[in-house]
Amino acid sequence: MSLEQNLFEQLKLDYRQIIINYFVNNEASRERIDKFINKVFDYNLPIPKIIEIHMDLIDELSKQLKVEGRSDDILLDYRLTLIDILAHLCEMYRCSHR
Amino acid sequence: MSLEQNLFEQLKLDYRQIIINYFVNNEASRERIDKFINKVFDYNLPIPKIIEIHMDLIDELSKQLKVEGRSDDILLDYRLTLIDILAHLCEMYRCSHR
Numbered sequence: 001m002s003l004e005q006n007l008f009e010q011l012k013l014d015y016r017q018i019i020i021n022y023f024v025n026n027e028a029s030r031e032r033i034d035k036f037i038n039k040v041f042d043y044n045l046p047i048p049k050i051i052e053i054h055m056d057l058i059d060e061l062s063k064q065l066k067v068e069g070r071s072d073d074i075l076l077d078y079r080l081t082l083i084d085i086l087a088h089l090c091e092m093y094r095c096s097h098r
Numbered sequence: 099m100s101l102e103q104n105l106f107e108q109l110k111l112d113y114r115q116i117i118i119n120y121f122v123n124n125e126a127s128r129e130r131i132d133k134f135i136n137k138v139f140d141y142n143l144p145i146p147k148i149i150e151i152h153m154d155l156i157d158e159l160s161k162q163l164k165v166e167g168r169s170d171d172i173l174l175d176y177r178l179t180l181i182d183i184l185a186h187l188c189e190m191y192r193c194s195h196r
Contacts, residue, residue, distance in 0.1 A: 044192065044195075046189065046192070047185050047186075047188045047189040047192060048185070048189070050185075051181075051185055076174060076177075079174075079177040079178070079181060080177070082181055083149075083177060083180055083181055083184065086181065086184040086185055086188055087145050087146070087148075087149055087184055088145075089188055090145045090184055090187055090188035090191060091144065091145040091146070093188060093191035093192050093195050094142065094144070094145060094191050096195060097142075097191050097194060097195050
């Protein structure tokens with residue numbers, strides 16, 4: 001596995017932790033998000049890659065819920081996580097831009 | 099009304115048109131979004147302002163639906179519009195950044 005692939009796999013694991021703990025909404029949860037945003041910014045990761053990480057994880061969780069015979073409606077709420085991350089990351093790029 | 103307020107009011111009107119036509123998903127709809135993103139980028143509008151435009155519009159539409167005795171569940175789908183816009187805008191700032 002290349003260094004780049006390694007980093008991407010690590011980001012996927014980080015994002016999974018963020019999603020799973022998102023609605024706990026404590027300090028650790030906020031720190032985890034800030035760390036992820038800083039990492040993505042430092043790596044200059046293309047935004048479509050973040051969308052890919054999100055979609056892949058949601059697909060996986062959806063399949064898991066269906067296997068358990070549960071509705072996957074709850075997963076829609078995680079769009080808020082993605083909005084949260086994109087908004088902060090976008091503001092970071094904006095402020096460093098001019 | 100100051101020039102800045104004027105621009106902000108115009109952006110609110112633009113965003114309303116985007117939301118209302120988002121799931122039509124034709125060429126005009128895509129062009130409207132691209133134009134909005136370019137405008138926001140040119141004005142260097144802080145990202146929290148975009149979130150504010152979105153939230154205010156969703157609140158307003160929600161009240162309207164309630165008055166009509168209809169569910170506002172459908173409004174959750176418009177989070178996709180916000181994700182779409184933030185992702186494209188963020189990529190634009192990212193690419194112009196280094």
